[in-house]
Amino acid sequence: MKRCKINQLIRSASTIVFGMLMLSIISPAQTKEIFGYSVQQRPLTAYIFGDGENVTMILGAFHNNEPASAAVVESFRHYLETHPTEWAGRKVILVPVTNPDSQGSGLRVNARGVDLNRNFPATWQPAATAVRYNPGPAPASEPETRAVIRLVEKYSPAKIVSIHQPFNCLNWNGEGGRILAKAMSLYNGYPTTSDIGYPTPGSFGTYIEKKGISMVTLEMPSTDAATCWRQNRDALLAAIRLEVKESAGSTT
Numbered sequence: 001m002k003r004c005k006i007n008q009l010i011r012s013a014s015t016i017v018f019g020m021l022m023l024s025i026i027s028p029a030q031t032k033e034i035f036g037y038s039v040q041q042r043p044l045t046a047y048i049f050g051d052g053e054n055v056t057m058i059l060g061a062f063h064n065n066e067p068a069s070a071a072v073v074e075s076f077r078h079y080l081e082t083h084p085t086e087w088a089g090r091k092v093i094l095v096p097v098t099n100p101d102s103q104g105s106g107l108r109v110n111a112r113g114v115d116l117n118r119n120f121p122a123t124w125q126p127a128a129t130a131v132r133y134n135p136g137p138a139p140a141s142e143p144e145t146r147a148v149i150r151l152v153e154k155y156s157p158a159k160i161v162s163i164h165q166p167f168n169c170l171n172w173n174g175e176g177g178r179i180l181a182k183a184m185s186l187y188n189g190y191p192t193t194s195d196i197g198y199p200t201p202g203s204f205g206t207y208i209e210k211k212g213i214s215m216v217t218l219e220m221p222s223t224d225a226a227t228c229w230r231q232n233r234d235a236l237l238a239a240i241r242l243e244v245k246e247s248a249g250s251t252t
């Protein structure tokens with residue numbers, strides 16, 4: 001009787017250990033990284049897939065009046081979970097929500113009323129052309145801005161795609177950005193442009209261009225998240241596949 005119970009215990013323990021092993025094998029090969037905290041202490045979360053020299057960073061929801069941007073990055077995360085060949089031999093860093101405090105509020109700005117996309121330490125200007133473009137009291141005054149800067153410095157991506165709405169175009173910075181935008185345009189059909197049509201002092205794109213990284217601001221149209229995802233899945237895959245020549249700072 002006793003021996004029987006011991007055997008049962010051994011069998012149960014073996015089943016648990018085997019189950020844990022299987023879980024670690026079949027769970028998505030992504031790591032989750034908290035890379036900072038917002039003004040209201042919400043975690044800023046990045047999801048990292050794969051490894052290799054070809055590193056791409058994709059960020060959503062700088063602005064929460066552009067709700068499809070976070071949804072598209074989340075959809076891309078789920079897609080990569082189930083399509084590991086897409087990131088084999090390359091690294092992909094996804095940040096679905098860059099501005100978590102105002103998520104769901106419909107607001108562009110962060111909890112202190114600052115437009116994060118005017119708060120970067122490149123061509124930053126103290127005066128805003130409108131309240132919604134409030135650049136903050138100083139360059140990188142906001143914790144979300146500083147956290148993004150640290151994340152970029154940590155992973156040194158060759159390419160960055162920042163997702164916004166509603167201008168229906170691929171707004172590029174620098175020669176590498178132009179080539180990245182062209183590669184993505186083949187799949188989403190959006191026009192490419194270096195000029196969004198108004199000044200953007202302290203923008204993330206300007207800051208990233210000065211670091212020599214290929215930069216595209218993906219401006220999706222003012223439509224629902226499902227349509228934006230259908231339009232952009234293959235464009236984002238093209239972005240992560242593109243190889244960048246590091247020494248020349250240009251893309252091939």
Ligand SMILES: [Zn+2]
Binds near residue numbers: 063164165
């Ligand atoms: Zn935006």
